[in-house]
Amino acid sequence: MNAQVSPDRSQLAAGFLSATHKLFINGEWVEARSGKTFDVVNPATGKLIAKVAAGDAADIDAAVQAARKAFESGPWPSMPPSGRAKLMWKLAEAFEAAGEEVAVLETLDNGMPFTMSRFVAVNGVAECLRYFAGWAGKINGETPTISAPDHHVYTLREPVGVVGAIVPWNFPLAMAVSKIAPALAVGCTVVLKPAELTPLTAIRLGQLIQQVGFPPGVVNIVTGYGDPAGKALVDHPGVDKISFTGSTVVGKSIVAGAAGNLKRVALELGGKSPVIIFPDADLERATQGAADGIFRNAGQVCVAGSRLYIHEKVFDRVVAGVVERAKKLKVGPGIEPTTQMGPLVSQKQLDRVTGYVDSGREQGAEVVVGGARVTTQGQGEGERGGYFMQPTVLAQTNRDMRVVREEIFGPVVCAMPINDEDLDRIARVANDTDYGLSSNIWTRDISVAHKLAKKIRAGMVRINGGMGLDYALPFGGYKQSGWGRENGREGAEAYTEVKSISVAL
Ligand code: NDP
Secondary structure, three states, X not given: OOOOOOHHHHHHHHHHHHOEEOEEEOOEEEOOOOOOEEEEEEOOOOEEEEEEEOEOHHHHHHHHHHHHHHHHOOOOOOOOHHHHHHHHHHHHHHHHHOHHHHHHHHHXXXXXXXXXXXXXXXXXXXXXXXXXXXXXXXOOOOOOOOOOOOEEEEEEEEXXXXXXXXXXXXXXXXXXXXXXXXXXXXXXXXXEEOOOOOOHHHHHHHHHHHHHOOOOOOEEEOOEOHHHHHHHHHHOOOOOEEEEEOOHHXXXXXXXXXXXXXXXXXXXXXXXXXXXXXXXXXXXXXXXXXXXXXXXXXXXXXXXXXXXXEEOOXXXXXXXXXXXXXXXXXEOOOOOOOOOEOOOOOHXXXXXXXXXXXXXXXXXXXXXXXXXXXXXXXXOOOOOOOOEEOOEEEEOOOOOOHHHHOOOOOOEEEEEEEOOOOHHHHHHHHOOOOOOOOOEEEOOOHHHHHHHHHHOOOOOOEEOOOOOOOOOOOEOOOHHHEEOOEOHHHHHHOOEEEEEEEEEO
């Protein structure tokens, strides 16, 4: 990886940023029917960087109609799987060719360090497209053995139809493609509603989709606000499935909204993931893992390890190690080559995170390090600065505090000692949350690791820093962390319906 970013690299995106961007509907770029636009702000400076069309219910309706047409009478579901896969590979190549520029856009829009956007926004996205292109001809029905004699039966797996994909701002492009790629592979068509805070790479995605020659209407992209645009997509009777990633609160409203035509719903929601460190763990790696797990992307990660349970024998040592790493972390604009942690995505998110730290203080937590906004160096008189937050470690926290119970979505970790060897009791502590997305265990004892892994109610258990994301590995949550799984075979099958066909012989 080339971690060095030349200071003028942001110029790569200058052409894109100077244009006012439209909606991508039926293979064409069109203005919002209302003529309205909204501002896109760079979270590292608080300054306007682009203007984007503000789609609403009328635009969503046009996009859904285009997607329906492409599904019902267009070429997409009837195209041979190899044809769909070929286009997906072409799109992956187009992303790689535009890699630097796309990564710059993601960094300017979301704030994440450039190296992260290069890896996640571009390389990861190309990988995701190729992975799911591979499933295009491999999602099959079965020939079950039934009890009745003289019958031939089989099942088909058919595309679910028009998919509404609603994605958040924390990994904007990766989230969009992780929904679009499996949907396209199995023959669905898509209407994508990106987060209003981070619409730029979704627009670039639309440009590349057009460039590589996807048929009109197969993917439609409507930038706009959650309400009206996202809500209209959820309510629309022409949509067969909503695939949503975001907050648990909005996830619940989507379930209610989808009741109209009982559309299918997949939800990838929040988390409050535990990290459990045993005294026999490789403490150097565990400490680094704990710090990375909460400070990466400024903690705006659904699987962030935000509840840190450390055995009392090593508590002070591990906390000191995480604090030391927090102090050394270079916080700054993601576009700068030395930045390790960028800003939070918005003023609202900064207020939310500092508000949580304040609530922790009020409820008796100790701020061991951090706890406040970082003011931008060189911030001019009268200028708004970026939304930078200090990496923060809280101690003296307990299960009744909001900082321990609620998803903060910022670089704030609650360190708590455990003094137990009983795995059932440790699991009860780890499971003492409404969420169940991810979890982390650090120990050299494989028996402890696997026994505890079974007891934890979460969609993912990472042992000694195990794999966070691989497109082959199912991803999703127990409890209020969501419904369904993304990635792997499950992730592709989630965009299908099963049909049973029986023949009397
Ligand atoms: P939201 O859940 O509000 O946003 C996610 C997506 O849903 C965005 O595209 C949003 O649009 C859209 N949306 C919002 N309201 C509706 C609606 N009524 N119907 C349909 N779509 C809607 O997340 P926030 O941006 O408000 O973040 C708030 C908190 O949510 C964070 O602090 C964090 O705790 C959590 N979160 C969790 C994520 C995860 O990956 N688990 C990701 C993002 C946030 P718009 O952007 O225009 O509002």
